[in-house]
Amino acid sequence: MMGTDSMTEQRPRDTIKRLASTRLETFSQILELIRPMLPEHFKAIDLGCGHCLFMDTAADQGFDVYGLDAREERVPAKWRERVTLGRVQDADLAPYDCIFCLGIYYHLTLEDQLAMVAKFSGRPAIVDTHYCSAAPSKTLMAGGQVYAGRDYAEGTALTSSYNDPVTFWPTEPDLIRILGQNHQVMKWLPEHYPGRSFYLLIPKGPRC
Numbered sequence: 001m002m003g004t005d006s007m008t009e010q011r012p013r014d015t016i017k018r019l020a021s022t023r024l025e026t027f028s029q030i031l032e033l034i035r036p037m038l039p040e041h042f043k044a045i046d047l048g049c050g051h052c053l054f055m056d057t058a059a060d061q062g063f064d065v066y067g068l069d070a071r072e073e074r075v076p077a078k079w080r081e082r083v084t085l086g087r088v089q090d091a092d093l094a095p096y097d098c099i100f101c102l103g104i105y106y107h108l109t110l111e112d113q114l115a116m117v118a119k120f121s122g123r124p125a126i127v128d129t130h131y132c133s134a135a136p137s138k139t140l141m142a143g144g145q146v147y148a149g150r151d152y153a154e155g156t157a158l159t160s161s162y163n164d165p166v167t168f169w170p171t172e173p174d175l176i177r178i179l180g181q182n183h184q185v186m187k188w189l190p191e192h193y194p195g196r197s198f199y200l201l202i203p204k205g206p207r208c
C-alpha cells in the first residue's frame, strides 16, 4: 500500500491546517493534561515537525518548543531558527523535558521505533500514529521479542520516511507494548482516523 501522506505535500498551509484541525484540537487538549507534569522551566521537542503547525499550538499554550525534521522544505521561515535539520534516529533528546512524536512514528522501522521510544524515558510524550488495524501479515523479532504487524511501503512525498523505503506498522497491542517500555500509555478516544490515534505516555520513573 502506498503511503497515505503522498497527496499532502503541495497543499497550501491553510488547507493543511483545516485537514489537521481535529488532530490540532486533540493535541491542544493533551497539552493541558501534561502541563502540570512539567517543571516550571522546560523545553519540548516536536520530532518530524514538518509544517510546524503543532509547534504553533504548543507555543500558543506557553510551551518553549523546538523542532526536528530531516527535511527543511515545509518548515516556515518563522520557525527555522528553532528547527534542527536531522534524522530522528540521530537525535539527542536529553535536553528536552517533553517529547512530541506526531505523524512520524509510523515512518520508522521497528528497530528505530524501539530505539526512539527508549530515548523518551523519564519524560512525558505524545505519540500520534497509525497502527496495523487489520490481521497482521508479518512478525519481526527485535531485542529478543516478537512483534506482529505489517509492512508499509513509503512513497516519495515530503511527508514520507526520510530514508526507509519500507517501514513497519505494529498491531495496536504491540504498539502499546513498545510505547510502554518505560511509560504508562493512555489511548485518546475517539480515534481521529480509523486505525490511528493519539497516545499519552506518562513516565513510570525518572530519566535514566
Ligand SMILES: C[S@@+](CC[C@H](N)C(=O)[O-])C[C@H]1O[C@@H](n2cnc3c(N)ncnc32)[C@H](O)[C@@H]1O
Pocket (backbone or CB within 6 Å): 005, 020, 047, 048, 049, 050, 051, 054, 068, 069, 070, 071, 086, 087, 088, 089, 102, 103, 104, 107, 158, 159, 160, 161, 162, 163
Ligand atoms: C507525515 S509528516 C508529519 C508532520 C507533522 N508532524 C504532522 O503530524 O502533521 C512526517 C514528517 O517526518 C519527517 N521525517 C520522516 N522521516 C524522518 C526521519 N527519519 N527523521 C526526521 N524526520 C523525518 C518528514 O520529513 C515529515 O516532515
